[in-house]
Amino acid sequence: xxxxxKLRVQRELRLLSEGGCEAVLVEEPVACVVYKALATGGDPAxxxxxxxxxxGYPASAMDLAALPSGSPxxxxxxxxxxxxxxxxxxxxxxxxxxxHPHQWPDNAWDPNRHGFHTYLTHLISxxxxxx
Amino acid sequence: xxxxEEKNEKLHIFVNRVKYDEADGVTKRMTGTQIAAxxxxxxxxxxxxxxxxxxxxxxAMTQTVEVKNGDHFIATRLTVDGGHGR
Numbered sequence: 741x742x743x744x745x746k747l748r749v750q751r752e753l754r755l756l757s758e759g760g761c762e763a764v765l766v767e768e769p770v771a772c773v774v775y776k777a778l779a780t781g782g783d784p785a786x787x788x789x790x791x792x793x794x795x796g797y798p799a800s801a802m803d804l805a806a807l808p809s810g811s812p813x814x815x816x817x818x819x820x821x822x823x824x825x826x827x828x829x830x831x832x833x834x835x836x837x838x839x840h841p842h843q844w845p846d847n848a849w850d851p852n853r854h855g856f857h858t859y860l861t862h863l864i865s866x867x868x869x870x871x
Numbered sequence: 872x873x874x875x876e877e878k879n880e881k882l883h884i885f886v887n888r889v890k891y892d893e894a895d896g897v898t899k900r901m902t903g904t905q906i907a908a909x910x911x912x913x914x915x916x917x918x919x920x921x922x923x924x925x926x927x928x929x930x931a932m933t934q935t936v937e938v939k940n941g942d943h944f945i946a947t948r949l950t951v952d953g954g955h956g957r
Binding site: 755756758759760761817818819820821822837838839840846847857858860861864865866868869 | 885886887888889890910911912913943945946947948949950951952953954
């Protein structure tokens with residue numbers, strides 16, 4: 741992973757740590773961030789969520805969100821019934837959901853304001869508003 | 872004689888685990904709408920909750936609340952769509 745990219749993501753994760761959220765940078769085999777033990781609006785009451793670091797980040801926005809494969813929440817989160825593939829990280833398999841918060845008209849990607857720290861906002865809503 | 876150390880910490884709160892301070896618009900009294908905006912949650916599609924203290928619980932968008940250093944808030948969108956909706 742490029743050193744500047746790594747520094748940027750680590751800085752964003754430190755901002756989350758300050759607020760009490762644990763998130764882990766994974767470099768291989770797939771570059772991603774795994775957010776630990778996020779609260780949900782269902783059962784299980786908490787879950788980890790993985791988000792890939794896109795090619796070209798931070799010029800390009802992160803997209804999608806992944807639950808552990810087989811999660812009972814998969815069919816209940818927005819976009820969960822339209823899976824976008826799987827990948828492995830931190831010894832687990834993850835299933836991506838069709839969730840695109842930075843394509844919303846009121847949430848255009850701004851690399852000077854947004855990052856993995858602010859993406860948590862969208863994950864919190866995603867996990868709370870289950871179908 | 873040494874002066875007592877002055878505490879000069881900026882007023883700050885956490886919204887969705889991210890710290891915001893006066894430079895971001897944090898003031899001693901804030902509306903639900905203002906807190907939601909820090910978390911990039913629109914007032915017309917949002918909900919705010921205070922996570923800590925005796926006033927823990929929901930905050931209406933039009934409600935004004937006292938903000939104390941280190942308070943934690945969760946701001947969420949009411950409607951979350953998959954695909955390319957909001």
